Amino acid sequence: xxxxxxxxxxxxxxxxxxxxxxxxxxxxxxxxxxxxxxxxxxxxxxxxxxxxxxxxxxxxxxxxxxxxxxxxxxxxxxxxxxxxxxxxxxxxxxxxxxxxxxxxxxxxxxxxxxx
Numbered sequence: 732x733x734x735x736x737x738x739x740x741x742x743x744x745x746x747x748x749x750x751x752x753x754x755x756x757x758x759x760x761x762x763x764x765x766x767x768x769x770x771x772x773x774x775x776x777x778x779x780x781x782x783x784x785x786x787x788x789x790x791x792x793x794x795x796x797x798x799x800x801x802x803x804x805x806x807x808x809x810x811x812x813x814x815x816x817x818x819x820x821x822x823x824x825x826x827x828x829x830x831x832x833x834x835x836x837x838x839x840x841x842x843x844x845x846x
Contacts, residue, residue: 753816757809760820764806767827775799778834781841791837798833802826 775798779791809822 754813757813757819760823761809764823764827768802771802771827771830772799774831774834778838778841794837798830802830
């Protein structure tokens with residue numbers, strides 16, 4: 732009986748340690764994501780806040796709102812996936828490069844003079 736109890740305690744402590752490690756990794760990813768968010772939102776504002784001509788168009792503001800909403804949806808989704816090991820870190824960090832690439836593409840179009 733004692734051997735069975737000791738074996739159970741070892742697996743329980745191992746799974747508990749694994750769970751703590753996953754939560755710590757997710758917390759690190761979350762904090763990195765929030766740190767990068769200031770840069771990401773600045774890039775969104777720069778890229779979609781510029782206009783070429785005199786005509787005002789709502790396309791830039793709509794893109795900015797959609798990209799900001801995309802980040803917030805990914806962030807909220809990652810918080811709900813706390814029991815999965817890798818998915819939350821991906822959901823915390825993956826939106827940043829996607830948003831920055833879309834913003835740089837828009838910035839490049841503006842710098843070329845394409846509306």
